[in-house]
Amino acid sequence: MSDTSPSDLRQLLKAKMLAPRAYLSIPRISHRHAVARLLAGIPPYAVELLRYENIPHEWRLCRFCRSAGIVEDELHILFDCTDPVIDTARQRLYQLLFALTPDMLIRRRQLSDWHFLAHCLMNDHAAPLLGKFIHATFTRCQATPLLCVRSLEDLHSLVLD
Secondary structure, three states: OOOOOHHHHHHHHHHHHOOOOHHHHOOOHHHHHHHHHHHHOOOOOHHHHHHHHOOOHHHOEOOOOOOOOOEOOHHHHHHHOOOHHHHHHHHHHHHHHHHHOHHHHHHHHHOOHHHHHHHHHOOOOHHHHHHHHHHHHHHHHHOOOOOOOOOHHHHHHHHHO
16 A cells, blocks of 8 residues: 555646646747647647638648648648658758657657657757747748638549649
């Protein structure tokens, strides 16, 4: 039986929940703001922007990949999008992260995309690098018009392109 009382457990849990997070210490405010927007669920990605226009989820396609079935959401942009600008920034991020500590490469292979993202955001050294990358994806998306699929005809024409 444990010597820890329920009161002690509550205190430990409270301390952990209220502990400072690494991403809150990202030095550049625009990068910290981008991370906060991502975590709050308001990134400038099609999955969010087209929600307000009542576009079906499966039609909120990636403006860069321009393929049916590829929804422009957080995981796609951050981990899979083949846009040359985003992919170059992602590869640079990985180079820096993996040079930071060998543990990062192991974590990337072991963890799901969401869990790896969380792991990086909780790491004092990785969070600023990830913040810079997230900001770069926001900048790229804001500079590129959305791919607006508003009908089945639009969707079929996209598949034929």
